[in-house]
Amino acid sequence: MKTVEEIKSAIEAAVPGAPVEIAPNPNPALPHSLRVAPECALAVAKFLRDDEELKLDFLSNVTGVDWPESLEAVYHLYSVEKKHGPVIIRMHTVNRTDQVELPSLTPIWRSAEFQEREIFDLYGIVFTGHPDLRRLLMWEGFKDHPMRKDYREPDDFEYEPTAHDEVLKRAQANQAVAAGQKESGAGA
Amino acid sequence: MSDTQSHSAILADRLEGWNRPTAIVPQNEGELLEVAMGPHHPSTHGVFRMDVALDGERVIRLRPVFGYLHRNHEKIAEGISYLASMPYTDRLDYICPITNNWAYALAVEKLTGQAVPERAEYLRVILGELTRYQNHASSIGFLIQEMGASGTPLMYAYREREKILDLFEELTGARMMVNYMRFGGCRVDASQGWLERTRKVVAGLAGFADEFDRLLSTNEILMARTQGVGVLRPELAVNAGVTGPMLRASSVNYDIRKVDGYGIYSRFNFRVPLGDHGDVYDRYMIRVLEMRESIKILEQALKEIQPGPVMDPKAKIRGLRPKAGEAYGRIEAPKGELGFYLISDGGPNPYRYRVRPPSLINLTVLEDMCLGVNVADVVLIFGSVDIVLGEVDR
């Protein structure tokens, strides 16, 4: 299979004007990935799937990642016909708060259907062009996005006998509040 | 390439055609009957719901609903160390804990560049193939049970599974939640007595596969109910990310043990069975044939295993802090391609820990296969996908 640099030049040759850059893996012994701009992601994906040499017809894994400035979707591509891979492409959103759209690659690879729904559910990335974007694991009507780093679980501890760290602090705060309420209730 | 016209032209090109299921027109008049099959259902392999819209007995629309067993495994893993995630991986695909452990250990070993001693690789293969055998046996057992066989093949399968679970308990201490693999090898070494008992059990497994064949494979009721039902075309299977026995039953030759050759699988001589039609009967037969191939691998591995260490003595188990980087490690689990994607930022906990669940992705095509068939066949098709909810929902 081609190296990452060769794939990058092939993409730039076939889809002109597509900003593609190599995102190096911090560990240089492991495979590097290609960072694709969201505007031309569909065209790049179509090229990767249909190109005669690459023939990456199998999308193995779609992952959402929460970075401090943006959200990211990482796609692992393999080829069943040529038995090579992986080719890793990534897309970043503009920011984490209001501009969280990315194009959905479900029209190209159907296996992204449930995985992109899961990323929408757990991270909040809105995939435009997805045929059926609903929550997957959390129930409909659930408000927040649980896998984000700043997600705060609801305070509904019933019984935490061996609490540690964060849970301990919140359990103690809850107990203090409950004791205060009982006192004021008894007094009033 | 931000031309909106070509963007929508691509979408229009791909949204029709074989990428989405074709709609079925209801025959009778009147409203569709909407039934929720599950989550409290004896045949849904766990807490799983299918919202089916029926026209009489035919399925017009099927929407799977997940999340009843969501335990937030990925977020828990971001808060605990790499070692502490290992027992949680046991509980993903809870019928095959060894292969879950193996996939996670493989991903972390890729991340750290850790090498594994040879005896540990052989033990991994032996336990992995035993797991594959008992998983296929119980999967077929449950499929036949849902067909109405009231548990007889299931209990025969479980009788063999008990022997294998006894081996696991003797070696690792627990029948199912084994917590056996470590980053750089296996936790405990197998004694000579254990290997002897394993050889005895493996010698009996072939006889059981024969018994299963005689009991079921030419059974007319089985053939009438499963042949031609739930056909999955190979192009759709590959495009939808289906892996495992379901993909091979649609005659696509892709077995990660052969493609990636992880561990020492390249040393063993085994074949990859492929189906012709992609229906439920082919998926059943593929599993039986894979059971036989597992026996072949087991016999070879048990013959070739040599004494030696099972753990690299310099490997760090506690307090593992891999260098910053990311790795994707995948294996051929009995249900499909199980992959772990880890992003490390140099700290003791992973920054991102993702499980690629084969059961969830195999369910992408459930609606495609079930449109237009009767409700009874939906149960069969769903059973032939062979999912486990611990993995779908994590």
Added chain:
Amino acid sequence: MLGEGILKGMAETAKNFFGSYFSAERLTTVEYPEQRVAPFEAARVFPFLVFDQENRDGGGPEWEAGMRCVACQICEKECPPKCIYIEKSKDKKLDYLGKAQYYPARFDIDISVCMSCQICVEVCPFEAIKMDTEYELSTDDRFGSLLLDREQLAKSNEYYHQIHPTEASAVDTRLAAEKVKADARAKAAAQAATAKAVAIAGEGA
């Protein structure tokens, strides 16, 4: 002939059914609770704290004085579901090597959360916590009785020998070897000290 497959299957079922009267392999059930399957030696259910009956420092009940745990809290840190809660003592007591060590003033394990992964056993440097095989632990109090405290967790080294004989013998051998090494080091240090004292006295005189 139509139905041949079904008849072949029925022959298999008949072989299993009638065979279960004759061969032990076909009769695979055990009538629990009248009959019980003996657990394997490596089986693990929930942890317990080991105490030695011989090496005791100070008074108090046997289980408290001989407990091997030194409250290093490594098991608490490594436990995946964080079901262990340890409070260190303020004073120290001597362990079997003669070193002064802390001991746990409070050691709680919540067995409704414990997942029997045995990582606490693996990481303990002092052979103080091991896995029990007791599994008939049903109780009707969902909260209090599933939180085992120090006293409920403490079981003797003899009990450990009963449930895991090979492992316990290996642990005892290891600890005895440690003690031999520590004694040898102490003797060498004492000899060096006396030699030094003699040399200083000889210089002085």
